[in-house]
Amino acid sequence: MPIEEVPTDSTRPELKAATIHGRPLTYREAGEGPVLLLIHGMAGTADNWNSVIEPLALTHTVIAPDFPGHGASAPGGGDYSLGSLAGVLRDLLLTIGHERATLVGHSLGGGVAMQFSYQFPEMVERLVLVSSGGLGPDVSPILRAAALPGADLFISATASAGRFAGGWVGRGMAAIGVRPTADVAEVARGYASLADPERRRAFLATLRAVVGTDGQRVAALDRLYLADALPVLIVWGDRDPIIPVAHAEGAHQELPNSRLEIFKGVGHVPQLESPGAFIAALERFLDETEPARFDRDEWRARFQTA
Numbered sequence: 001m002p003i004e005e006v007p008t009d010s011t012r013p014e015l016k017a018a019t020i021h022g023r024p025l026t027y028r029e030a031g032e033g034p035v036l037l038l039i040h041g042m043a044g045t046a047d048n049w050n051s052v053i054e055p056l057a058l059t060h061t062v063i064a065p066d067f068p069g070h071g072a073s074a075p076g077g078g079d080y081s082l083g084s085l086a087g088v089l090r091d092l093l094l095t096i097g098h099e100r101a102t103l104v105g106h107s108l109g110g111g112v113a114m115q116f117s118y119q120f121p122e123m124v125e126r127l128v129l130v131s132s133g134g135l136g137p138d139v140s141p142i143l144r145a146a147a148l149p150g151a152d153l154f155i156s157a158t159a160s161a162g163r164f165a166g167g168w169v170g171r172g173m174a175a176i177g178v179r180p181t182a183d184v185a186e187v188a189r190g191y192a193s194l195a196d197p198e199r200r201r202a203f204l205a206t207l208r209a210v211v212g213t214d215g216q217r218v219a220a221l222d223r224l225y226l227a228d229a230l231p232v233l234i235v236w237g238d239r240d241p242i243i244p245v246a247h248a249e250g251a252h253q254e255l256p257n258s259r260l261e262i263f264k265g266v267g268h269v270p271q272l273e274s275p276g277a278f279i280a281a282l283e284r285f286l287d288e289t290e291p292a293r294f295d296r297d298e299w300r301a302r303f304q305t306a
Contacts (some may be wrong), residue, residue, distance in 0.1 A: 010030070010032065010057070011031050011053075011054045011057035011058055012057075013028035013029065013030040013050075013054070014028065014030065016028070018096055019095075020095060023068065023074040023075075023076070023077075024073065024074050025088065025092055026046070026073045027046060027064060027092065027096075028065075029061070029096075030057035030061075030062045031060050031061050031062050032057075032060075033060045033061055034102065034286075034291070035060065035061045035062075035093070035098050035101035035102065036056055036062045036063070036104055037065075037089065037093065037102070037103050038052075038053070038063065038064040038104050039065070039089065039103065039104065039105040039106065039112055039113055040066070040067065040070070040106060040107075040109050042107055042108040042133075042207060043070075043199075044070065044108075044109075045070055045071035045072075046065060048271070048272065049064045050272075051271060052278060052279050055279050056282070059286075060286075061098070063093075063096075065089065069205075070199065070202060070203075075198050075202055076088070080206040081209045082111050082115040082134075082209065082218060083115055083119065086112050086116040086119050086120070087119070090119070093123065099123060100124070100291070101123065102125045102126040102127075102291070103128065104130065106269070106271065107130070107133055107243065108133050109132075110133055110134060110135075111133040111134035111218065111220070113127060114220045114227070115220075117227060121294050121299060124292065124294075126231040126292065127227055128285070129232070129233070129234050129235070130235045130271065130278075131235070131236055131268050131269070131270065132234070132247070132248075133243060134220045135220065135221065135251045136219065136221070136250060137214070137216050137219070138215055138216070138246075138247065139216050139242065139243055140243070144211060144213050144215060146207055147212050152204060155194050155200055155203075221254065224254045225255075226299070226302055228257060229295075229298065229299070230292045231285070231291075232258035233258065233285040234251055234259065235248075235262075235263070236248035236260075236261075237263050237274075238262050238265070238266065239265060240266075240268045241268060242267075259285060261281045263277055
């Protein structure tokens, strides 16, 4: 009978900080082995991965950073574009002694992971896109509204109220027999964090770099063919209210060698809503694929034949 692996002290995430361009960037690290870089989404933090870090750290070095201006990380220098965020993650990996990683990006983090793969292909072993941005224009009307002029004042007022209203809403839902889902709870927690002015500025700068009033402004579709050289896993919930599951299906068609996992009854945050299924899908993908090796001649040929 096989012995079940259990978390140990080495798999429990430790909060650390690295100085990147003169500013502290916080991250959680656990485990040993090949590197998994877990990249959070809009208004999120490394806490978005709390349900999966320890199990994944049984066989991998797991690194989950807070973007600049998010979590406990210091604000960035004002540039929150995908390219800038990808550069920060590259600099973090090199600073703490890692040259290659499997990238696991959620929502905005998926867009950053794709940008990282484009800018620094020699550092990427695999690509995992979880409810990812950057694969089409459609996005929740709430995010489009946040790109409007004056949204700062509205968010300031409502996020402050949300700090106190969250518990009341949760109790109200429980009273009528409705249990708040993990994705709703996480979105509410992230929104309430925007009561802090520095976090709000970072959120709005990040949002407006990728989302406009007519939807997502940045798309990787014209360069997605480059990812065909990588093992790619796409994970989505079929009830995602933020980014439609059709984006997952479209990306899978563009990358026929990719793997697609759609979780039934799951919303925008599969790793929190269904951590067991998420870990199983990710570990199966890691076990059954080999890390990519960057070939400059092959990369050049792809540009020429696209």
